[in-house]
Amino acid sequence: MSTEGTTNVPEEGPTALERFINGVLPENPIYRQLLGMCPTLAVTNAMKPAVTMAAATAFVLICSNIMVSLLRRLLKPHLRILVFTLTIATFVTIADRFLAAYVYEMSKQLGPYVPLIIVNCLIISRAEICASKQGLGVAISDGVGMSLGFGLGLATIATVREVLGSGTWFGLHVMPASWPNWGIMALPPGAFITLGLLLAVAEWATEKRASTALWRTVRMLWSWRH
Amino acid sequence: METLTALILIFIGAALINNFVLHYFVGICPFLGVSRRVDTAFGMGCAVTFVISISTLLNWTFTHFILRPGAPLPAWVWQSLGGSAQTQIDLSVLSYIIYIFVIASSVQFVEMYVRRFFPPLYKSFGVFLPLITTNCAILFASLEVLKHMQDSTELWGLPQALALALGGGIGFTLAIALMAGIREELDLCDVPRALRGAGIALIVAGIMAMAFMGFTGVEKGVETALGSLLR
Numbered sequence: 001m002s003t004e005g006t007t008n009v010p011e012e013g014p015t016a017l018e019r020f021i022n023g024v025l026p027e028n029p030i031y032r033q034l035l036g037m038c039p040t041l042a043v044t045n046a047m048k049p050a051v052t053m054a055a056a057t058a059f060v061l062i063c064s065n066i067m068v069s070l071l072r073r074l075l076k077p078h079l080r081i082l083v084f085t086l087t088i089a090t091f092v093t094i095a096d097r098f099l100a101a102y103v104y105e106m107s108k109q110l111g112p113y114v115p116l117i118i119v120n121c122l123i124i125s126r127a128e129i130c131a132s133k134q135g136l137g138v139a140i141s142d143g144v145g146m147s148l149g150f151g152l153g154l155a156t157i158a159t160v161r162e163v164l165g166s167g168t169w170f171g172l173h174v175m176p177a178s179w180p181n182w183g184i185m186a187l188p189p190g191a192f193i194t195l196g197l198l199l200a201v202a203e204w205a206t207e208k209r210a211s212t213a214l215w216r217t218v219r220m221l222w223s224w225r226h
Numbered sequence: 227m228e229t230l231t232a233l234i235l236i237f238i239g240a241a242l243i244n245n246f247v248l249h250y251f252v253g254i255c256p257f258l259g260v261s262r263r264v265d266t267a268f269g270m271g272c273a274v275t276f277v278i279s280i281s282t283l284l285n286w287t288f289t290h291f292i293l294r295p296g297a298p299l300p301a302w303v304w305q306s307l308g309g310s311a312q313t314q315i316d317l318s319v320l321s322y323i324i325y326i327f328v329i330a331s332s333v334q335f336v337e338m339y340v341r342r343f344f345p346p347l348y349k350s351f352g353v354f355l356p357l358i359t360t361n362c363a364i365l366f367a368s369l370e371v372l373k374h375m376q377d378s379t380e381l382w383g384l385p386q387a388l389a390l391a392l393g394g395g396i397g398f399t400l401a402i403a404l405m406a407g408i409r410e411e412l413d414l415c416d417v418p419r420a421l422r423g424a425g426i427a428l429i430v431a432g433i434m435a436m437a438f439m440g441f442t443g444v445e446k447g448v449e450t451a452l453g454s455l456l457r
Contacts, residue, residue, distance in 0.1 A: 034424055038254050196421070
């Protein structure tokens with residue numbers, strides 16, 4: 001944290017590029033940090049609501065990161081959480097009104113989960129960890145990276161649930177017509193079980209042994225083809 | 227009698243049929259984070275029930291008098307400033323900001339009050355209170371109440387709002403305590419390495435959600451039973 005008058009001294013902490021890359025995979029909000037579980041489970045029964053949710057969250061996250069980063073020298077330690085929450089609530093109100101005005105059907109379908117972005121731990125944790133300590137550029141790239149990571153997480157879960165649950169992807173039929181829709185995947189239990197299994201897959205893939213085994217298989221296949 | 231039946235139905239709906247955690251997915255963070263032991267899980271549940279009731283009470287008051295379309299207070303201010311009585315003022319665009327402000331400050335006050343006047347209570351669940359501000363379940367209860375305050379023909383009164391809040395809080399306590407009981411047993415099991423921690427907890431939650439789906443349609447039976455009981 002830099003103080004007044006020392007603005008030319010580079011601020012400590014990761015650089016903008018590091019923040020961006022970290023947000024997408026190494027510190028993925030859903031698979032690595034388990035943040036923002038409420039929308040992750042609630043709106044991923046199909047791709048369309050998941051993408052809308054990811055976009056709304058991205059808007060709020062980036063705007064609140066910008067705002068908090070600009071205000072960071074004025075923040076008082078004991079009031080900062082309140083300032084973060086009220087900033088986020090303001091942007092969520094904007095996003096909610098915007099969705100209600102332009103994509104009314106989707107806004108109806110998402111229902112209370114749009115206002116619940118206010119209490120998405122991801123946004124407040126980025127304000128606390130990054131935006132309140134670092135400059136505007138870093139805060140923006142952190143917001144963009146984290147939003148991409150969050151959108152990626154939502155999209156993977158929604159893909160699994162929509163393809164298995166209704167045989168479609170973004171409303172297009174991708175499974176054969178004889179596919180018996182697994183109704184449970186579109187219902188609450190399917191959300192919990194899909195996320196649990198995907199977390200295990202992510203955990204397994206990042207384990208060192210597994211990734212070397214995977215790498216060896218790929219190399220073997222490659223040498224066999226040539 | 228009809229109002230009493232309606233209240234009981236709202237309560238059962240929030241606690242069992244549409245359980246806050248297992249149907250609406252609100253309050254998942256503490257549900258996964260504080261469910262390692264039954265006693266701490268129960269403490270968390272009690273803290274949430276307590277705060278959800280208080281903040282819903284406050285938010286209902288704000289909504290009824292200030293925020294809902296056609297609320298009395300802004301209309302009075304408007305008319306005393308010389309506006310016409312026909313204008314209907316709708317301040318519900320401010321509701322999210324006011325709700326989160328009320329929740330954050332009521333959590334602060336509850337924490338100070340409980341620490342000052344009920345030390346044993348503070349010892350049992352006081353440590354969870356600061357965590358509750360960002361618990362979705364609290365905001366969700368207020369938002370559900372707001373949804374029923376939009377249409378002036380069938381406004382929700384304070385009893386309905388409190389029935390929803392209490393039902394939601396008790397449903398949350400039930401879910402998190404059951405989960406903690408299962409996880410205590412799971413510690414003795416040989417879970418595959420990749421699934422340990424959150425993975426297996428989510429799968430258990432999925433099976434619990436399936437079990438709670440069995441409550442769907444219970445409201446019809448409850449309604450008939452209450453009807454014959456209260457007649």
